Amino acid sequence: MAKASSHRQGIDLARFIAAFGVCVAHAYDAQDDWDGHISLALFTILTAFLSMQSMQRTGRYDVLGRIRRLLWPWLFWSAFYKLVAWKLTDGQAGLLSLTDPWSLLVGSFVHLWFLPFVALAMFLVQPIGHIVTNPVRLATGLVLLVAVSMPLFALHQVPGIPVPFPQWCFAFPVYALGLLMALAHGMGRSWWPVLASAALTAAALFITDGLALSYTIFFAVLAFEGFWRLPSQGTVLPKLGQAAFGIYLLHPFFLLVVYKFLGADVNLMLASVLTFLMSWAATVLLRKLPFFVKLT
Secondary structure (H helix, E strand, O other), X not given: OHHHHHHHHHHHHHHHHHHHHHHHHXXXXXXXXXXXXXXXXXXXXXXXXXXXXXXXXXXXXXXXXXXXXHHHHHXXXXXXXXXXXXXXXXXXXXXXXXXXXXXXXXXXXXXXXXXXXXXXXXXXXXXXXXXXXXXXHHHHHHHHHHHHHHHXXXXXXXXXXXXXXXXXXXXXXXXXXXXXXHHHHHOOOOHHHHHHHHHHHHHHHHXXXXXXXXXXXXXXXXXXXXXXXXXOOOOHHHHHHHHHHHHHHHHHHHHHHHHHHHOOOOOHHHHHHHHHHHHHHHHHHXXXXXXXXXXX
């Protein structure tokens, strides 16, 4: 029992650090950013891994119940960022019209794409959990994942494909890898997905001509394995982990606030830190209100 607790707290720390990485990535707004992709990959692996573990504990996975839990934050924050667009940004890049045909897969601000993606990706949890039941099937699944990922990485590079499909082309292989990582841990084969992530990275490097998103998959897997084994105990880390989702949802708003009051020439690392700290503080305060507990 103590071992499971320390693993859980290591995961909490991973979520918190990944949230900071997302803030840094969006402040720098570089197309080929390593910090944003490694943070996104780590978030995605954590989401998939914990989902599979939940299914393994009970033998079933309540997809519809979990989709409902994602739907309310998506609707609320989509409405919130629509108001932000009217009040602060006058339609700057990153804000999407809810009349856009792809808006149901994103929301009113581009970072919200992750919620519909997870809602759909969760349909993989129970089938994969029931099919991959031994090391032979695990190895087969990892090989198939590498093969399926190659055309997705190629599609990611196609100019002009609408949001959120470039993000999905990157996130889907990582999510599937996270599911298989959970199964591999249960079989005592935790190093197999590490090898698969190296193969994914090699394939992505070849297909994308060395973009940062390629090697971040491998490093995100290594980061996860490190955090998973972290011998941490206490009450602080679980609270940090609880704040990660809210930080992710709120950080674009506070990034706009930083730019509005400090100007577009503000030091980007300073902007990242201020955005992160304000998002964290706001999340802690909002979670004290019952209405916002399920929204952050």
